[in-house]
Amino acid sequence: MSGRLIYLMGPSGSGKDSLLQAARERLAERDCVIVRRVITRSAESLGEDAIGVSPTEFDAQEAAGAFALSWRANGLAYGIPKQIDDWLAAGQDVLVNGSRAYLAEARQRYPQLIGVLLTVDALVLRERLLRRGRESLEQIEQRLARNAQFDAAAVERDGLHLLDNSTSIERARDNLLMLVGASQTCA
Secondary structure, three states, rough: OOOEEEEEOOEEEEEEEHHHHHHHHHHOOEEEOOOOOOOOHHHHHHOOOEEOOOHHHHHHHHOOOOEEEEEEEOEEEEEEOHHHHHHHHHHOOEEEEEEHHEEEEEEEHHHOOOOEEEOOOOOHHHHHHHHHOOOOOHHHHHHHHHHHOOOOHHHHHHEEEEEEEOOOHHHHHHHHHHHHHOOOOOO
């Protein structure tokens, strides 16, 4: 028996990390592992349950084959530990915080992955990005422009499940749990 990879994506500021935190306990009850990413950003500024490393450390881990998936975006490097392969082989479902730009490569390695796109109203997204204070106004505008380019045709073409997080995190959490249950994963 093998588990399935649940690949959560969404624009920066859409609330992926908040959603994962809100759903963590209920997913764990269903034997679903939420993976901690490795990121080349200081651990203090992550805002998520991730492992912060230097670019040199990341490159060394990547060269040593420590990651099942790795990519670069927005000036940072991201890695999903290779341990997910063991969990999947043991029948556990695994949820990762992925990248929309890396979806094709992830699906190539894990053809049965379940893609979940977290969406949020553009005005809500702008407000969240401003409040978070990680990026300059120019960087925020670039993020919003990239998000606008990820259109409905791409969602349909890639067979993604849409999950709206424009309102309460509890509502998004409940919808994620229903979606995961409907996909017969994490059960």
